[in-house]
Amino acid sequence: MQPADILILSNGPGEVTTWVRPVVKAIRETLGWDRSQLRISVMLSPCPHATGQEAAIARRYPEVDRVQSSEHFFDFLLWGKTVDHWNWHQQGIVLFLGGDQFYPVLLGKRLGYRTVIYAEWEARWYRWIDHFGVMNAEVIKPIPRPYQHKLTVVGDLMADIIPTNSQYPNLPTSPTISILPGSKPGKLMQGVPLCLAIAQEVYQKRPQTRFILPVAPTLDLSSLATFADPNRNPLVMKMGGVSAKLVMTNSDSSQPPRLETPNGLQVELITHFPAHDHLCHSCLALTTVGANTAELGALGIPMIVLLPTQQLDAMRTWDGIPGILASLPLVGGSLAKAINLMVLKQGRLFAWPNIWANEEIVPELVGELQPSDVAQLVLEWLSNPIKLEKMRHRLLQVRGQPGAAKAIAKILKEQLN
Secondary structure (H helix, E strand, O other): OOOEEEEEEEOOHHHHHHHHHHHHHHHHHHHOOOOOOEEEEEEEOOOOOOOOOHHHHHHHOOOOOEEEOHHHHHHHHHHOOOOOOOOOOOEEEEEEOOOOOHHHHHHHHHHOOEEEEEEOOOOOOOOOOOEEEEOOHHHOOOOOHHHHHHEEEOOOHHHHOOOOOOOOOOOOOOOEEEEEOOOOHHHHHHHHHHHHHHHHHHHHHOOOOEEEEEOOOOOOHHHHHHOOOOOOOHHHOOOOOOOOEEEOOOOOOOOOOEEEOOOOOEEEEEOOOOOHHHHOOOOEEEEOOOHHHHHHHHHOOOEEEEEEOOOHHHOOOOOHHHHHHHOOOOOHHHHHHHHHHHHHHOOOOOOHHHHHHOOOOOOEEEEOOOHHHHHHHHHHHHOOHHHHHHHHHHHHHHOOOOOHHHHHHHHHHHHHO
8 A cells, every 4th residue: 555644524522532533543453553644633613612622632643643723624625725834645535534525525535535435414525535433223214325325324323432441330339429510611611510419419329439530631720720719600599509619739649639529529631641441430420511421321321411401601612503503692692592492392402422322311400400400310320339230231221332543543444555
């Protein structure tokens, strides 16, 4: 094989952490580590959900050679120039892992590369794309028969979040609760104070309970702490009124940093990413919607999914046109309220395990959630390990078989040959 480039197009934090990470690993396992023969570049396009840390996360992946952040994307799209003046091998593939599916069409033509798209729900531009790896056969059905040969079912990349050798067959007996309030300000503003208030209620009844919070790689600790500070986050008082301060430890200390409330609750902050080795010791998780529900489901961790509506205009993280409208200046707040009310009234499922199963395996609590009510549900579950074990077993049943990343790498190898 002559030297080749694989250019991965991605955008938001979820795609970079749950799609790009397993795929680049599989590419290196399948096509090798000889960087003179195969170079992997990641190029980010603008995303309404982006935190600004996506490029830094991608640079941490040892399989990746080059990364360009989203602010330079349209310069390359229009003029073909990268900010660092990248050179390109004659042979290559543009691989789509998030963003607008039209981008690989344009960039494939510009570079003279073949194009491959991972299509989760819908395959577009099939006349001009060379091949698709799709999540399931339902994605293929709407495609005209003359083009269906371009589509291969590879499975759900979300199932590849957890390495295949990471199996946790037994539910932990220690009372550890994981808190996953999200990574974006719209979720953190409500999620952090709500989860702290719930944890405080549980802690008062069961002081032996341990609480951990895996910190998203796009978030630094000081920024996280602002969402627990009533002087910085007005929603603290609306979500239960429990504040917390960041407590750092010495570099030589074995104690992790933590959020600590005035009443003595301590929430350990896990900065290692991915935090699977810590999450697997949890018997229960409090989480917002997003890729984290897929991660918890893949690990078989029972969860309660929280969608608070105390401040509807704080939630502005929807995809597509609704997300754009909710982010508009001046009118964005009013539009966000209307959009959120409309979406929440649809009765759709939000957590990935529930979407996989097409039924509510884990509860999705929607509304003006009261910490005491959620805490009561948590306490009931902690006193009923059989119920937790049944939920864990059901989550493992529906998580899907891993292997999508390897299947995509196989498609890339075929396209290069």
